[in-house]
Amino acid sequence: MPILDAVLLFLAGFLSGAVNAVAGGGTFLTFGAMTLAGLPPIVANATSSVTQFPGYITSTLAYWHDIKHFWRGALLLSLISALGALSGALILLGLDNPSFRALVPWLLVAATALFAAGPWLKPAPKPEHEAAVGSLVGSLAQFATAVYGGFFGAGMGVMMLATLGLTQSGDYHRLNALKNMLAVVIAAVAILVFVSGGVIAWLQAIIMIPGGALGGYAGVWIARRVPQNAVRGFVIAVGLFLAFYYFDKG
Template sequence: MALSIWEILAVFAAGVGAGTINTIVGSGTLITFPVLLLTGLPPVTATVSNALGLIPGSISGAIGYRAELKGQRRRIMRLGTVAAIGGLGGAVLLLMLPARAFETIVPVLVALALVLVILQPRLSRTVQARRDRNGTHKDPDGGPLLLTGLLLASVYGGYFTAAQGIIYLSLMGMLLADTLQRLNAVKNVLAAIVNSIAALFFLFVAEFDWTAVLLIAVGSAIGGQIGAKVGRRLPPTVLRGVIVTVGTAAVVQLLLR
């Protein structure tokens, strides 16, 4: 589909914004998806084109957080495998279910994730105190509960991706003993895996718009580097505040759609 110069600029700018916000928090799809719809793309084509275009942004953000990824190879391999399986499942569901199948549940999931992000420091202290009393230790990889949660979150991510990063952060923040910045680095890798797996599937079975894909790809790659530079400098409290602010805006936008 031919785009006007203003539509080209709008899609590119949306890609930059999505790449930036995805690296810091997540929810970048809530920037790009509406813009793609405004250009006249059908919802499923817009979703597929968006997923393909955001891959460079996810990879760019993960590279920007490479210092925080040191020492996490085993964790990433384990969680990444689960994310890949879930992402493929979500991509399949996108082509099988009605376009609005997740609309009711998504705002609830994101809102719950935000509550967990807000309460995470207190809940983590409570859980750790209980473990200390019982003489047990937190599983360094989160255990079955985290794997199950990430699997379901990745299914959703392969289906739509909006705010999946917030869900990842809330789950890992609750179940992993690590800093928010290091968990954010893992979140960027998981998002890159899910986007890539879903996009590879879409390449063979779905329609997409190459112009939109290329514009978002270039924009999100630039945004990924911007997001990494900004996000890595934010103190944990400020980063948590950004997550909650962006997440709240995402919930409002999802409810108003």
């Protein structure tokens, strides 16, 4: 691997961890860096899932106090999420790179719009009580979100928080904890499918993961000094750049 590509991947991992800690949207950076480094889009997408996974784990552990009060009630949503992620990941592996490449700019535009709308999609505070599994509508919404997460994943957190806010009970922190827990399930199932399909670029992932860990730590420093709107604007600009890049290549 050229040294410049290695530096690009490490920096993308670092920035991804930092922006995830502040505003979310790190997937745009990891996917984009691997694309610019010459990886096929399906491999870049699958490998990005691996690089983001440690962050999902640490975010979930940070909410463990909340999760331990409702995890039994969320098992059904976890099963639904696993089935949805399995479906989405298998759909991705069923495509060839040219077919997926044609979809990527549209996926990026949709994910960027979703990310940009994130502050307006956050659920309103509700009286604090246990997050429940909810209705059939909530289960179907979570399945659809998990399919998207297994297939592409950028903007999944915003989408899931919005749908959970409409269909589940609990205050914002409980919903965010539930979102993090389900994101771990979705990512874990998708990664297992991608590993079995042989579409993970392990060298690139190994370079990016330490950068992401350092970036997540640095995100605390960044959050105290850089306005969140500036970070969100940077992520949106990256998403739009990647979308136009793929439109141009198509």
